[in-house]
Amino acid sequence: MREANKIIPVREQIADQLRSDIISGKLAPNTKLNEQQLANRFGVSRGPVRDVLLQLTKEGLLVAKNNCGVSVNSVLDPSMQELMIDIRRRIEVHAIRNLKGKLTEMDFAELEDILERLQDAFDAQEFHEVTKADIDFHMYLIRAAGGDELVNLWYPIVLRMRMNYKRISDPKDCVDEHRAILDALKANKINVATTALRANIK
Amino acid sequence: MREANKIIPVREQIADQLRSDIISGKLAPNTKLNEQQLANRFGVSRGPVRDVLLQLTKEGLLVAKNNCGVSVNSVLDPSMQELMIDIRRRIEVHAIRNLKGKLTEMDFAELEDILERLQDAFDAQEFHEVTKADIDFHMYLIRAAGGDELVNLWYPIVLRMRMNYKRISDPKDCVDEHRAILDALKANKINVATTALRANIK
DNA sequence: AAAATGTTAAATGTCTACAATTTGTGGGTG
DNA sequence: CACCCACAAATTGTAGACATTTAACATTTT
Numbered sequence: 001m002r003e004a005n006k007i008i009p010v011r012e013q014i015a016d017q018l019r020s021d022i023i024s025g026k027l028a029p030n031t032k033l034n035e036q037q038l039a040n041r042f043g044v045s046r047g048p049v050r051d052v053l054l055q056l057t058k059e060g061l062l063v064a065k066n067n068c069g070v071s072v073n074s075v076l077d078p079s080m081q082e083l084m085i086d087i088r089r090r091i092e093v094h095a096i097r098n099l100k101g102k103l104t105e106m107d108f109a110e111l112e113d114i115l116e117r118l119q120d121a122f123d124a125q126e127f128h129e130v131t132k133a134d135i136d137f138h139m140y141l142i143r144a145a146g147g148d149e150l151v152n153l154w155y156p157i158v159l160r161m162r163m164n165y166k167r168i169s170d171p172k173d174c175v176d177e178h179r180a181i182l183d184a185l186k187a188n189k190i191n192v193a194t195t196a197l198r199a200n201i202k
Numbered sequence: 203m204r205e206a207n208k209i210i211p212v213r214e215q216i217a218d219q220l221r222s223d224i225i226s227g228k229l230a231p232n233t234k235l236n237e238q239q240l241a242n243r244f245g246v247s248r249g250p251v252r253d254v255l256l257q258l259t260k261e262g263l264l265v266a267k268n269n270c271g272v273s274v275n276s277v278l279d280p281s282m283q284e285l286m287i288d289i290r291r292r293i294e295v296h297a298i299r300n301l302k303g304k305l306t307e308m309d310f311a312e313l314e315d316i317l318e319r320l321q322d323a324f325d326a327q328e329f330h331e332v333t334k335a336d337i338d339f340h341m342y343l344i345r346a347a348g349g350d351e352l353v354n355l356w357y358p359i360v361l362r363m364r365m366n367y368k369r370i371s372d373p374k375d376c377v378d379e380h381r382a383i384l385d386a387l388k389a390n391k392i393n394v395a396t397t398a399l400r401a402n403i404k
Numbered sequence: 405a406a407a408a409t410g411t412t413a414a415a416t417g418t419c420t421a422c423a424a425t426t427t428g429t430g431g432g433t434g
Numbered sequence: 435c436a437c438c439c440a441c442a443a444a445t446t447g448t449a450g451a452c453a454t455t456t457a458a459c460a461t462t463t464t
Contacts (some may be wrong), residue, residue: 009268010447033290035416044371045449050416060354065453067416073351080351082295086353087289096287136333149275149282152262153289153359212417237446247419250447269425269446 014042017050017073022061023162024128029074031061042189060160075164084161089201091154092138095145096193103144103185111140111182118176130174131162137178141185209351216244217254220349224263225364226330231276262328262362277366286363291403295357297347297403298387298395305346305387313342313384321377339380345360 018038027129038049053070056062062070076084109144114137135158142154177200184193218241223229234235240251243300258264264272279284316339323331337360344356377403 017285037380046416047448047450049252051447054253054256058354060351063350068457071415076351079296079300080348083293084355087292090289090292091285094281096282145281148265149262149278152260153286157355238418248446249418270427271446 010042010044011048011051014038014044014048015055017042018056019059019061019159020053020128020132022056023131023159023165027072029072029163032069032071034069059156060161073160073163076160081161081164082139084157085201087196088154088157088161092142092148092197092201093194095142095150096128096197099141099147099185100190101188107140107144108182108186111137111185112160114140115178115182118178121174130182131165134174134178135162212246213250213253213257216240216246216250217257218403219244220258220363221261221263222330225334225361229274229371231365234271234273257399258276260262260379261358262289262367275362275365276379278362281364285361286314286359287403290359290363291400294344294399295350295396297352298392298399299346300347301343301387302392303390309342309346310384310388313339313387315381315395316342317377318386320380324377333367335363336376337342 018027025032033053035046035049035053038053039046042049053062057064057070061073063073064070114133116135117128118137121133123125137157138158139151143151177185177196180196181193182198184190184196214398220229229235235255237248237255238250240255241248244251255264255266259266261354263275265275266272266305269299316335320335323335340360341353341357345353379398382393382398383402386392386398
């Protein structure tokens with residue numbers, strides 16, 4: 001194995017599950033979430049659930065009203081979507097520029113692994129896994145370039161954008177686009193990588 | 203009075219207080235925060251405090267390590283600061299463009315009030331109040347243009363940027379700059395307002 | 405009949421106690 | 435002397451009970 005087995009905290013697992021449910025559309029916009037029900041579903045008490053709901057609210061996936069609970073946020077209006085695409089491009093281009101020569105062979109191997117997961121998920125038509133691998137690929141670069149700080153800035157934007165992908169954008173070109181980015185990075189061709197990246201973010 | 207007296211939830215008060223302490227520098231970077239101590243200080247239990255710490259962590263003011271508590275985040279490195287200035291400008295310009303003709307007389311009156319607070323705070327040399335009024339001014343415009351959604355995107359960036367203002371930037375021109383923005387908005391001169399805005403964000 | 409008001413049920417907000425994890429310390433060993 | 439292991443103190447994570455607020459419904463009044 002590539003790294004030591006690390007345990008995943010309960011809250012993170014719950015958060016991941018809920019994020020998936022929201023982005024996949026299993027939880028439709030405006031769905032009200034009940035703390036007790038979620039606690040029962042995950043077999044924990046309301047404490048951790050509350051923490052997760054607060055997190056997802058800050059990430060923009062949920063909206064909270066005082067003493068009235070939280071519900072799934074609506075999709076972005078086109079103007080907002082446009083702004084977020086723009087910002088996301090800025091962030092990722094910034095990341096790539098700061099990455100010049102910083103990536104090791106181990107990093108490239110890790111990225112290849114993610115790309116392989118992406119390909120497999122696409123072949124198996126598991127679009128939800130495609131999305132996860134897609135996000136993982138970009139997140140790996142973001143984290144390598146700017147650490148958690150940059151990830152914290154980037155992640156909520158991506159999540160919010162993904163709420164709009166109601167199986168609209170086909171993942172047909174997804175693998176190729178990421179392959180292009182990775183190859184350019186390996187060759188240390190920053191401008192090529194930047195162009196490929198901009199094409200991928202839409 | 204301009205609007206109905208609304209009660210402020212406990213958590214919000216605690217959050218505001220801690221945000222102030224961090225931005226003003228009363229809580230230096232890397233200071234470790236103890237949940238129980240904070241609970242005692244505010245006269246509540248650890249529950250609400252935990253919620254607030256989670257919020258501020260998501261806002262980037264604090265950093266959390268699993269089972270190890272939270273501490274005040276460090277100041278941004280110059281590269282990050284540059285990126286954030288760029289993004290903040292994008293967001294605020296976007297807001298102003300979407301604001302064309304949407305502001306009512308009541309909005310302008312509200313903005314004038316904030317500007318007055320800014321002037322008073324400057325005259326009294328209360329720089330912390332200057333900062334608050336400054337943020338309020340921009341937030342009012344952001345919210346008017348894009349609602350809570352846009353505020354949620356914008357707020358963490360501003361907070362993070364403000365952690366760097368260790369009384370470096372003098373608030374000398376602050377009032378004038380905001381006056382210029384407001385006047386341009388009143389005259390519906392979007393391009394002028396945009397230019398004034400870009401000059402103010404630094 | 406419509407509007408306002410009182411009541412009730414259900415959800416969130418908060419508190420206390422307990423469990424689990426981490427960190428620092430001390431003693432032992434190579 | 436350095437290193438490692440075990441132990442203990444402190445802090446965070448979780449659970450369950452209680453308090454408070456909200457929203458809906460029934461009731462009363464005009």
